[in-house]
Amino acid sequence: MEPILFTWNGNEVAAQPGDTVASALYRSGLRTFTYSYQHGRPRGLLCLTGSCPNCMVNVDGVPNVRGCTLPVRSGLSVLSQNQNVYRGFDSPAVKRFPAAPPLSESPHHYEHTYFQFDVVVVGGGPGGLEAALESASQGVQVAILEMEGALSGPASLAQKIQSHPEITTFLNCTCFGVYEGNLLGAVQINHAAPNTETLLHLRAGRVVVATGAYETQYLFAGNDLPGVMLSTAVLRLIHRHGIVPGKRAVLIGEAEPRAQFQAKLESAGVEVVGSVPIESVVRAEGADHVTGLVTDTVTYEADLVVMCGPLVSDVGLVASARGQAVSLAGAAVGEGITQRDYLLPQSAQSANAIACLCMDVTGQDVVETIAAGMGHVELIKRFTKLGKSACQGRMCQTAAIRLCSQITGQTLAQVGTTVARPPAPPVTLGALAGMRHHPVRRTPMHYQHERLGAVWMDMGEWKRPRYYGKGTPDDCVKEEYRAVRERAGVIDVSTLGKIEVKGPDAGRLLDLVFTHEFSTLPIGRIRYCVLCDELGTIVDDGTISRMDQQRYFVTTTTGNVDYVHQWLEWWTTAAGWKVTVSNLTAGLASMNLAGPLARSVLQKLTDCDLSSAAFPYMDWRQAFVAGVPATMMRIGFVGEMGWEIMVPAESGNHLWEQVLHAGAAVDLRPFGVEAQRVLRLEKKHIIVGVDTDALSNPYEAGMAWVAKLNKADFIGKVALSRLKQTPLDRMLVGFEIDGAAAPPDGSPVLVEDKPVGWATSVRYSWQKEKVIGMAWVTPAQAKGGSRITLRSDAVDYPAQVVEEVFYDPAGDRLKM
Amino acid sequence: MSFLLKCPNCGERSVYEFRFGGEIRKRPAPGAGHDAFLHYALYKRNVAGDQWEWWYHRGGCGEWFKANRNTLTNEVRQTLLPTDEAQPG
Numbered sequence: 001m002e003p004i005l006f007t008w009n010g011n012e013v014a015a016q017p018g019d020t021v022a023s024a025l026y027r028s029g030l031r032t033f034t035y036s037y038q039h040g041r042p043r044g045l046l047c048l049t050g051s052c053p054n055c056m057v058n059v060d061g062v063p064n065v066r067g068c069t070l071p072v073r074s075g076l077s078v079l080s081q082n083q084n085v086y087r088g089f090d091s092p093a094v095k096r097f098p099a100a101p102p103l104s105e106s107p108h109h110y111e112h113t114y115f116q117f118d119v120v121v122v123g124g125g126p127g128g129l130e131a132a133l134e135s136a137s138q139g140v141q142v143a144i145l146e147m148e149g150a151l152s153g154p155a156s157l158a159q160k161i162q163s164h165p166e167i168t169t170f171l172n173c174t175c176f177g178v179y180e181g182n183l184l185g186a187v188q189i190n191h192a193a194p195n196t197e198t199l200l201h202l203r204a205g206r207v208v209v210a211t212g213a214y215e216t217q218y219l220f221a222g223n224d225l226p227g228v229m230l231s232t233a234v235l236r237l238i239h240r241h242g243i244v245p246g247k248r249a250v251l252i253g254e255a256e257p258r259a260q261f262q263a264k265l266e267s268a269g270v271e272v273v274g275s276v277p278i279e280s281v282v283r284a285e286g287a288d289h290v291t292g293l294v295t296d297t298v299t300y301e302a303d304l305v306v307m308c309g310p311l312v313s314d315v316g317l318v319a320s321a322r323g324q325a326v327s328l329a330g331a332a333v334g335e336g337i338t339q340r341d342y343l344l345p346q347s348a349q350s351a352n353a354i355a356c357l358c359m360d361v362t363g364q365d366v367v368e369t370i371a372a373g374m375g376h377v378e379l380i381k382r383f384t385k386l387g388k389s390a391c392q393g394r395m396c397q398t399a400a401i402r403l404c405s406q407i408t409g410q411t412l413a414q415v416g417t418t419v420a421r422p423p424a425p426p427v428t429l430g431a432l433a434g435m436r437h438h439p440v441r442r443t444p445m446h447y448q449h450e451r452l453g454a455v456w457m458d459m460g461e462w463k464r465p466r467y468y469g470k471g472t473p474d475d476c477v478k479e480e481y482r483a484v485r486e487r488a489g490v491i492d493v494s495t496l497g498k499i500e501v502k503g504p505d506a507g508r509l510l511d512l513v514f515t516h517e518f519s520t521l522p523i524g525r526i527r528y529c530v531l532c533d534e535l536g537t538i539v540d541d542g543t544i545s546r547m548d549q550q551r552y553f554v555t556t557t558t559g560n561v562d563y564v565h566q567w568l569e570w571w572t573t574a575a576g577w578k579v580t581v582s583n584l585t586a587g588l589a590s591m592n593l594a595g596p597l598a599r600s601v602l603q604k605l606t607d608c609d610l611s612s613a614a615f616p617y618m619d620w621r622q623a624f625v626a627g628v629p630a631t632m633m634r635i636g637f638v639g640e641m642g643w644e645i646m647v648p649a650e651s652g653n654h655l656w657e658q659v660l661h662a663g664a665a666v667d668l669r670p671f672g673v674e675a676q677r678v679l680r681l682e683k684k685h686i687i688v689g690v691d692t693d694a695l696s697n698p699y700e701a702g703m704a705w706v707a708k709l710n711k712a713d714f715i716g717k718v719a720l721s722r723l724k725q726t727p728l729d730r731m732l733v734g735f736e737i738d739g740a741a742a743p744p745d746g747s748p749v750l751v752e753d754k755p756v757g758w759a760t761s762v763r764y765s766w767q768k769e770k771v772i773g774m775a776w777v778t779p780a781q782a783k784g785g786s787r788i789t790l791r792s793d794a795v796d797y798p799a800q801v802v803e804e805v806f807y808d809p810a811g812d813r814l815k816m
Numbered sequence: 817m818s819f820l821l822k823c824p825n826c827g828e829r830s831v832y833e834f835r836f837g838g839e840i841r842k843r844p845a846p847g848a849g850h851d852a853f854l855h856y857a858l859y860k861r862n863v864a865g866d867q868w869e870w871w872y873h874r875g876g877c878g879e880w881f882k883a884n885r886n887t888l889t890n891e892v893r894q895t896l897l898p899t900d901e902a903q904p905g
Contacts, residue, residue, distance in 0.1 A: 179818040180890050181819040181831075534856065566872055566880075569872075576899075713846035718853040
């Protein structure tokens, strides 16, 4: 058989089949696995059940892996942890391991999965298996979550479980919390490379917690020395791994468990030189490994001190599942932390007795904290950090509560435990953050853009071409810009929201929700629309076309379509009106064909009369375009004569091809979002969410005309009426920069070195041959010609405010 | 937050399928004045206990409905379609 070889701090170590990282290292002779967090005390194996922090190592770049829970395999690179922290509290003679590597991106893969079961049993021990079988016999779907790599308990039971059709077993799976609605969070680790951590979201009809009981350590001087171990760990070393962890042992604990354990230890060939109750212990001796135990009457020489520590039921999950109906099974039903009473020795109060291994809190720290007036367990926890780290109080709570009880004279029940909250066992941030599947939306013309060499940008879930071509972004955008201004261009605007509103109350609804009046809009016409909230803040903008008496067509910005759709639905529902609101965005392809030659291009594809006399600006018509039934809207975001053409999504590809073909003679170009941003900026057309923020109202945005205050009612009317009479705090203005360089969007605006606002959009305008933009400034700077300064990365960009629209202020080109 | 909510159309689903629409409250009449609207827009009752709320089933049927939820325990006691006869008082 191939030997299993891995490395420990770069040195090769051989392991046996069945070894964990911790058992293999112990077998190789390693006794000190790490040094403690604050005092730099040597620490060795203690629990071997994944409960304590002593064998945490870095495995293949992943920190804080418990070596005793990770099955070893060839090729692992294991490094020691916690070598750098030394704060001068202890002997400087402590030997250090090499420094741990800096944290890098986790090599683990993370996933999320979702399940639903009638019953989820946490814990695959005897109690859990019985509970699972009992439930499954009633014909319901059962899941078992077991944190180790195999079910434990009687083999016959485990076999029945594995062959049972109603029972699903998740191994290496740790449940960290039970949440509202019986939702369990669990992490399942796949130890085979590549390491995958899967976060399971399990919805359970009923939860059974069968997490068993765990052994906790005693508190006495020297209790954290390597060689002082819990009886569970010693048994696991002997029975699972065939390692006899010492020659001469002393046992500490209550009489009965000691006697039982002594027999097991002696049959493994260990000489038991002493067996003492905890009250009599003075200290464990040794420098970097235990060499003996001193009691109040005897001194034992020993290389192994075994704590037959108190077993407490593991009910962390139950305690943290506040308000959820959770039942218990197996050993988890046993005695809790506050039920096991015993006396701690005097030395539990020494500075050499470690209560909290993770945080290096000593018995003396606890005593002093109580003496300072913080006798409540919650205060002890907060002040000393006891129980706040990796082991989540499993090793320290039992002893600390006893210490507190002995000092304050309270009963254990009066001392109580700290409030448990999930995660009960720790969970990696990577697993929680994990990878989720994000939908990507592609427009019907996506692959046309790809063929044309689109450079993509993300807009919410959508992919949109930023520009086309292989040249520098500036050159490509300039070409597209020139095509629209001088000839013709076409842009895919399928991502814009498209909502149909129809019914007897449709006009009434739009009058209420939008600031303009739409019930009076003639059929065939289009009007710009702004949606405000009740405070008069701009939420979205778009256009509304009246299709017939009871039917309207609303366009929204790309990001807000769901919001506007739900907003319209909500007002309809709340008012009890007869309106149907349908989101048609995915069902329609739309493109904007614009430029001085756009009419000649489009006329080749349709019989519809496109002359301004027959089809004026802000009108819509329905006709066949390239043989496809289409709606054409004559609107002009980019400031040129243009049509937005909408066809069924499945015809989008065809129409796009036909438009490019018809435009070839005039050198029509497809243009992307970046060219569109420059074109619209020259027209000072705002983009909601870019030029406006979460507080902008129409008055300060320079759009007072959108608020129809003579309407009987609309959302935001009262606030806007008040705002109209209130002096403005700030205004959105245009500006030109003196030089040729452009600072980024969002740059602060200064006057006499004091901030007065910020620039929302800054672009080079080929029309003005200058850098132009829009910015929020105080009203004092709003007049044309006012001097302002933009600043970015300590570079100043002097500029002046321009009141007029940068391109075609009269809008003649829209109406050609 | 991971409780279950019973959509009147689709049945019990995870809360992640829904959008919260806030407390159910009455919008002031058009002439009610600035203070009434300000109060309506900005001041919530913020009940610690049972309250009627709007919920929207965005991951399902797309219905706005009313739910009676305990804000302390997230227990949802009742859900109603806005067109149901029995409406919260």
